[in-house]
Amino acid sequence: MKTQAYAALSATAPMVPHTIERRELRDDDVAIEILYSGVCHSDLHMVRNDWGRAIYPVVPGHEIIGRVVAAGPSAHRFKAGDAVAVGTFVDSCERCDQCHKGEEHMCREVLTETYNGLDRVTGQPTLGGYSRHIVVKEAFVLRVPEGLDLSRAAPLLCAGITTYSPLRTWNVGPGSRVAVVGLGGLGHMAVKLAIGLGAHVTVISRSRAKQADALALGAEALLPTDDAQALAAAASSFDLIVDTVPTKHDINPYIPLLDIDGTLVVVGQLGDLQEPFTVPMIMGRRRVAGSMIGGIRETQEMLDFCARQQILPDCEMIRMDQINEAFDRLERADVRYRFVIDMSTLA
Numbered sequence: 001m002k003t004q005a006y007a008a009l010s011a012t013a014p015m016v017p018h019t020i021e022r023r024e025l026r027d028d029d030v031a032i033e034i035l036y037s038g039v040c041h042s043d044l045h046m047v048r049n050d051w052g053r054a055i056y057p058v059v060p061g062h063e064i065i066g067r068v069v070a071a072g073p074s075a076h077r078f079k080a081g082d083a084v085a086v087g088t089f090v091d092s093c094e095r096c097d098q099c100h101k102g103e104e105h106m107c108r109e110v111l112t113e114t115y116n117g118l119d120r121v122t123g124q125p126t127l128g129g130y131s132r133h134i135v136v137k138e139a140f141v142l143r144v145p146e147g148l149d150l151s152r153a154a155p156l157l158c159a160g161i162t163t164y165s166p167l168r169t170w171n172v173g174p175g176s177r178v179a180v181v182g183l184g185g186l187g188h189m190a191v192k193l194a195i196g197l198g199a200h201v202t203v204i205s206r207s208r209a210k211q212a213d214a215l216a217l218g219a220e221a222l223l224p225t226d227d228a229q230a231l232a233a234a235a236s237s238f239d240l241i242v243d244t245v246p247t248k249h250d251i252n253p254y255i256p257l258l259d260i261d262g263t264l265v266v267v268g269q270l271g272d273l274q275e276p277f278t279v280p281m282i283m284g285r286r287r288v289a290g291s292m293i294g295g296i297r298e299t300q301e302m303l304d305f306c307a308r309q310q311i312l313p314d315c316e317m318i319r320m321d322q323i324n325e326a327f328d329r330l331e332r333a334d335v336r337y338r339f340v341i342d343m344s345t346l347a
Ligand code: NAP
Pocket: 039, 040, 041, 042, 043, 045, 158, 159, 162, 181, 182, 183, 184, 185, 186, 187, 204, 205, 206, 207, 210, 244, 245, 246, 247, 266, 267, 268, 269, 270, 291, 292, 293, 330, 331, 332, 333, 335, 337
């Protein structure tokens, strides 16, 4: 099936309309008409080839909300009309210990990413959600629970699960003290989800102008990254710090903010950080860790949790032809707090 999409044809080219081919339904596939696609900073990293592994044309998009339009003969979980979601991956080996545990994102073989992955049958590059239709193996499709606003749910599929998973891994619950570094797409979801789990939350940001937003999101304070005195006063005061900054940066100012046995989990920067200074780690048994998205089971748990608690991202809806401007604004951290593309605007 041919369908309309938006693609980057090279690392320096703007996003342009592009016709793509979606595969014929395999037995366990569903075909989905995409209604909304979230715009993740990873989309921008991939389009610009920041990670050195982009395969052009790149059709980004791994925060997908849509409706099933057709199902293969052995796809029984969904039927036409169902509201569904697709996140950052669309296949895995389904055989290894991690896949069996429902931790497909930790698959011992290569995970098939929603875009810029390689289809496990044909070897062809996968193409993401900046398109009108997608075909996905049903085991990798999520159910959108009743009561979740479809027009705002898309960012949960990456920004949501990427921040929910470390909160759960490090047992955040009532009374936990959590700080979030960087108030962007991931950061604002980390704030909402941690509060939903009962934590006390502080935002650490370069942008003093985001203070009112941080408080409106339910955070108790905003610590400006350039305020040495405020950072010193916050020493040993957090159990978990979730760092969402998308570039190489210095985590040394944040490690001493952890209490003894606390963990700073990096989810933002995939690559170099400035060298960490080990004294506060050794002296306080503080840890620096990383975390990547989440498995299908945990992603469904997060969607159900958000529906029950009515936790939704703050979205700025854009038309498909505004994507280049949206990428520029994302680079300047000028988004409150996630762009979502209304895919009906892609004629
Ligand atoms: P975003 O919306 O652009 O937010 C990033 C925030 O980081 C900004 O709002 C800004 O907040 C802060 N920041 C600090 N230094 C910055 C700089 N030099 N440039 C831009 N922002 C800076 O990005 P996002 O969509 O949340 O994604 C954040 C990172 O997470 C990206 O690198 C993305 O690739 C990565 N990611 C990782 C996973 C994973 O599985 N681990 C999943 C999804 C995304 P302040 O103004 O408050 O400082």
